[in-house]
Amino acid sequence: MPDDAPVHPKSRGAARRALRRGPTMEDVAELAGVSRGTVSRVLNGAMHVSSESRAAVQEAMRQTGYVVNQNARSLVTRSSGAIAFVLSEPPDRLFEDPVLGTLLRSCTQLLGEQGRGLMLMLAGTAEERERVLHFARGGHVDGVLLVSMHDGDPLAAELPATGVPVVVCGRAPADGPAMPYVAADDRGGARLMTQYLLDRGAQRLATVAGPPDTAGGAERLAGFRDVLGRRVPARAIARAEAYGIEEGRAAMSQLLHGYPELDAVFVASDLLAVGALQALHAAGRKVPEDVLVGGFDDSAIASATMPPLTTVRQPLSQVAGELVEVLLQLIGGRRPSSRVLPTSLVRRESA
Amino acid sequence: MPDDAPVHPKSRGAARRALRRGPTMEDVAELAGVSRGTVSRVLNGAMHVSSESRAAVQEAMRQTGYVVNQNARSLVTRSSGAIAFVLSEPPDRLFEDPVLGTLLRSCTQLLGEQGRGLMLMLAGTAEERERVLHFARGGHVDGVLLVSMHDGDPLAAELPATGVPVVVCGRAPADGPAMPYVAADDRGGARLMTQYLLDRGAQRLATVAGPPDTAGGAERLAGFRDVLGRRVPARAIARAEAYGIEEGRAAMSQLLHGYPELDAVFVASDLLAVGALQALHAAGRKVPEDVLVGGFDDSAIASATMPPLTTVRQPLSQVAGELVEVLLQLIGGRRPSSRVLPTSLVRRESA
């Protein structure tokens, strides 16, 4: 009889057992001299378990090296223990900006402490977005952290329909269905910085703004205008196409060309500011002597520039904390409200 | 009768049905006029399904909006469809270096295309490491991508015992159990750069090396020595404590102090090189006129420094590709061998 002949029905159970990974609850129960139910109770920390039973079960678990099969558990509880961290951003520029990395790390850590896993998902293309939706509908994840940089994100409209709890990081879309969001106070931070530059004696302020469909491009520019009012000429505003060093350099050059008399510039992100600093240096302008430069984010790079960057601190780990708290509340059936976290000024040497 | 009174046994099935997320295979089968088995077959792309049945099932799935319950499937197939991306690094410095972000993004993308998810896990603390192990044993993931920067990583020793396929990114531990690994040719790249600096006329080469328990600290330094042999004095070598801008600046200052006559420096990572460039600038040395500077990684920042950095390119997306390919082969029961990918020189302006 060849090896691959069908096994006799009677032996199938044994064959299955042979290939299975580890001991089951039944094995633990047997060894501990109790029933499945009791093992389940000690596992889930329920009361009404005698201390002897509990001890016996724990010892049996130790001896067998038992570890619960999450799939079986999820099948009945309908919760996977995982959270999707969805990044809706064109994939090529990702992680160039340390802000995202910091957020991701904090969330992973926080979620881990809650015994939950983080699934990273990209949502730059339509195909990827479909995958996220499919994932959410399939019960793979208990909730979604949507890190959406741009307004009008299609996912922001589609995700709520899946019924999975979602919390948005950044600004929630104004028109879409109401989802709680967590954000830093971009506008307030921009006001802080602009006022500070003024206080330091700046007379002719300019700004490098981010793309208009992002918080950095809209809110931070709005904050700048809040303080300056009508006083700001159009040529004092340059738009960066994206949040990269290259773009910052280009925008600063444009400013230098169109508004050469500027004596201070508020740059909408630290990474952009690195580029701005380079352009300024190349143009022979000294920072902060000739031009004051203020950034935004207080990302890791801010203290490493020359000169070190005065910037607006986004409380990223706090944002991460609120993000997971809000999501967990949502999953728990509560209806948490959105939160906007205060930003603060970090003084270094560039202004 | 209060709302929370126990439901009548007869109605329990209905109650369950009410709270369940979506239609099941049974519903689809009924609507399509076939059986569960046939639905399963079209789902899993098996043959022996008539085209009418297939069409009927597909139409029924469309109508009901059916999406397979991954937990139920995983329970029987014993595979979760997810891969753990484990970062064994002290959490505070994470993602400062864009290299990791790039790797993470590529892997997420590649895995996504395979219909697999990526779970991000930190393994900086003992507790986190325990969580990773537990996760692996619990069948949460089908495989692990261990991104280990330092030698002697405890996980590298413990993970194989879980029976879960593992592939290491970077160097595999020499003494541990044999696990396939994927790495860039650090040593070869360092040789390339060192030779290039020599060819450009450098006479007194120095190097900023990374921590000795990392590939960047050991292999890249070895490559440097391969080319220079005995000619390199001890004071021409500075160790950075970690791969940060700050550390690069410190190491370069040290070099400048102990070996002021240097006319070229090979820096073991781009981020370190940013700091080195700053120290050089602060010391009034012009790059590349007075000192040639070569980096390593070709990360996003390399083209944004002043002057743009000549560096050694790590084929990161290719590394990611091999990483998932090797892991998938491992999961498929094959025994792939380790791979070392060639590095190449990228000439910009710093050397």
Next chain:
DNA sequence: TGGAAGACTGTGAGCGCTCACGGTGCTCTG
């Protein structure tokens, strides 16, 4: 001292899927 009110425990019925098997009905050959 009867029995109600606990504390604790065991059991059955699933969760939604896959897989192997056994069955149909058809075609094609000797």
Next chain:
DNA sequence: CAGAGCACCGTGAGCGCTCACAGTCTTCCA
């Protein structure tokens, strides 16, 4: 034209868990 071979299909068992329920055994008050 018997029956082997094939394509297709339905069914039962079972993956490892949780949850509600139905016990059993104590305790303690009326």
